[in-house]
Amino acid sequence: MPMKRGRAALFTFASTVIIAHRTPVVHAYITSGLPPHTHRAFLRKLTDDMHHRPIGSLSPEDIMNTCPMLMSAWAEAPEKLNLSSDNGRERALAVEGLLKRMIDERKAGNTEAIAKTEDYNAVMKAWSMSGEGSKAALRAEQILIQMQDLYAAGDKHVQPNFESFQIAIEAWIRASDEPNAAARAQQIIEYMTNTYKSGANDLAKPHTQCFIPVLKAWATSRKIEGPIMAEHLIMWMQQLQFQEEIDTAGPDTLCFNIVMSSWLKSGDITSEKRIRQIFEYMDSSSRKGNDVIKPDSSSYNIAISSISPAVKKHYDMGGARRADKILSRLENGYLNGDESLRPDTIIYNQVIDYWAKTQSVRGHFLKARCVLDRQIRMFSEENVRKCRPDVTGYTSVIAACASTYGTAKEKRHAFDMAHQTFMESCATKYTQPNDVTYGVMFKAVGRLLGNKDEKDRYGRTLFQLCSDDGCLGEMAFMRIKDAISKDLYTELIGEKTYEELPEEWKSNVTKRQKRDDTRKSSGKTGQQNLGP
Secondary structure, three states: OHHHHHHHHHHHHHHHHHHHOHHHHHHHHHOOOOOHHHHHHHHHHHHHHHHHOOOOOOOHHHHHHHHHHHHHHHHHOOOOOOOOHHHHHHHHHHHHHHHHHHHHHHHOOOOOOOOOHHHHHHHHHHHHOOOOOHHHHHHHHHHHHHHHHHHHOOOHHHOOOHHHHHHHHHHHHOOOOOOOHHHHHHHHHHHHHHHHHOOOOOOOOOOHHHHHHHHHHHHOOOOOOHHHHHHHHHHHHHHHHHOOOOHHHOOOHHHHHHHHHHHHHHOOOOHHHHHHHHHHHHHHHHHOOOHHHOOOHHHHHHHHHOOHHHHHOOOOOOHHHHHHHHHHHHHHHHHOOOHHHOOOHHHHHHHHHHHHOOOOOOOHHHHHHHHHHHHHHHHHOOOOHHHOOOHHHHHHHHHHHHOOOOOHHHHHHHHHHHHHHHHHHHHOHHHOOOHHHHHHHHHHHHHHOOOHHHHHHHHHHHHHHHHHOOOOOHHHHHHHHHHOOHHHHHHHOOOOOHHHOOHHHOOOOOHHHHHHHHHHHOOOOOOOOOOO
């Protein structure tokens, strides 16, 4: 109890000091490292003190410094104050209460009390970040319209600026409880544009940055019309840029990437075609001198990713070839000096995987290996660290080899390529084989080698490496039966089920694989599809 009284006394003393020496202490308080609960208590005390003082009694120092600092602290430091969405409403009401106090002060005859644009923006921001969803967004919109009405009526201190409109837009974007949030945010942009075009507010000039949150909202809306609405928004931006001569409203590369991403997520059967059209439009514009919307590495990634359904679901034999050509354009662009086209590991792995799954193309494993070789050269000779080969790429090449059909000679060629790729994978620390690598390598032994003795000889060595590395996943376990003779299988494994194998043989199996194995052993899932 004495300690509690001591803390209370200290708090009272500190509050008195802050009241007496308000501005410098408030600034120090805002930038202090006090615990969140103490920080918040001081802020609450200062705010209550401001409200309880008689109307008309605030000093110029209170109006010009203390009150704006308090508003900023409430609006912009929720993490520091340990304020969650549950008490975000408290924060917003506190900021709005401080603004109302300044307005009341002005009405009481205090000529120094002038509420400014920054003060209104602080209130809007507090509501936007309050976690109150559509209620907060509606309040932010109401404040924005009120600011514009006051400005139109002659109050030059509250002219809404770019930040004012941006806060209102983002408030609607954050309104997760509003199914039409993207449309409501777009209405703010329309209001902003009309206000600027009418001459009512020269600071309401629409800018690309206002459109980006709305484009993202449409792209992630999961609505069937999302990609179409995103495209229409891009077209409107270009109309504002070229027909209305609002140069700041033009779309850039990021805008087009968002639209392509929207199509990619849509699952629409025409998405690849539409993405390719947008991609080629960007590339054509860039070649004509418009560097603002030229494709970057993300654009290429999206274009290549859009081919995935054609390859994996519809078995389109031309999909891998289309992806490979796009990758070649990316490589050439980078090698010609465009740093924005620096390729990464993911894009190479995608194209290798497409070739691995295009079994209907003769020599598809050579195509997959060719892409891996280009990646290795880009990494080692061009020093592009982002595209360092990993085990995924090596594994996909081996899988391409393992799925080869044809004559005994063609199968032997494929096996030699699989063996070479596997040995390269073992030689480098960051490409060490995993359980999937061993699984497809056992598949290669079973499908590509015709001689029983050679199968057993290679299979024994591979099993030893696999078990020593702790990478005997269920995929590899199932493939072993087809890769070696029954006698050798009995010698190595006996009659054990996968669950009965020594744990050290499975110690480095990926978590995903282990989870699948556990589910199967408990009878919760069917047999894993291990491919042909």
